[in-house]
Amino acid sequence: MNISSRCDYACRAIVELAHYSPKDIPLTANAIATKRNIPEKYLVHILLQLKKAGMLLSVRGAQGGYRLAKKASDITLLDVVLAVDGSIMDPVPCDDESSPELKNTWEDMGNKITDALQSVTIQSILDNSPSADMYFI
């Protein structure tokens, strides 16, 4: 039971994009990777997944890069996890015959985790964060 680094990276990237914000100029994969300390070649794949999931827009070619496709308040952690990991939990090899009690239990756990992930938006992450900029005002 753990957060994959793909997922962590994806969230960092989206947070960075949300933080950066300006609508016109997109951020390059390189810029995000550098700022958020993510292996660039790896990040590229993750950004692609996020794009395919409809969370990002991309512009190819020189001066290209990535932008958010939605408002930060409309992207939840659940969205990110699903986009990047496919599902929040691999179904346990819980063959119903031998242990039906546990099937329900694990499903309940999955639902609780899903709810928890869905209750956190990228915006709420930004809001709750002690903005680093504060110290420079």
Next chain:
Amino acid sequence: MNISSRCDYACRAIVELAHYSPKDIPLTANAIATKRNIPEKYLVHILLQLKKAGMLLSVRGAQGGYRLAKKASDITLLDVVLAVDGSIMDPVPCDDESSPELKNTWEDMGNKITDALQSVTIQSILDNSPSADMYFI
């Protein structure tokens, strides 16, 4: 993010022991493995972990086996996960410098999952289960 099969197996074994209940005669690893459809050689290691964590008692030699060391209502899923997997979540490689916002977020998630796991006892699993015995009364 997933429930390890070790963990699933551990829960099945404990549920089986709790279900079986009688204080005197212990259940053998083989009996548990057979009834709950778990690879026996593998289960043996898991039972040992549970024993070391204080959840089970064992009796060696002929007529030996395992029993619960506590009441089913005093064993939570959190206990089992910790005993078997060591921790509920590997700490994400969340280097504080680059993404402090997420560190808090992942910690919160970890706490929510911990709470959820702690709120489920083996007894509650038995209670919520549509007892298979029902059909035989």
Next chain:
DNA sequence: CTTAATCCGACTCATTAAGTCAAGATTCTC
């Protein structure tokens, strides 16, 4: 045309989960 990007599949590498094996230790039964 050159440069700066994304796109995307194929690849390597290391870790770990899952499971097996075998030998030792302990206790029961006869």
Next chain:
DNA sequence: GAGAATCTTGACTTAATGAGTCGGATTAAG
């Protein structure tokens, strides 16, 4: 006491997967 049953333990194998890299194709700006 002998033999059988059972837990105890560590070493081993294997397969899957997460993490990350590489290189080439595509697209757009200057």
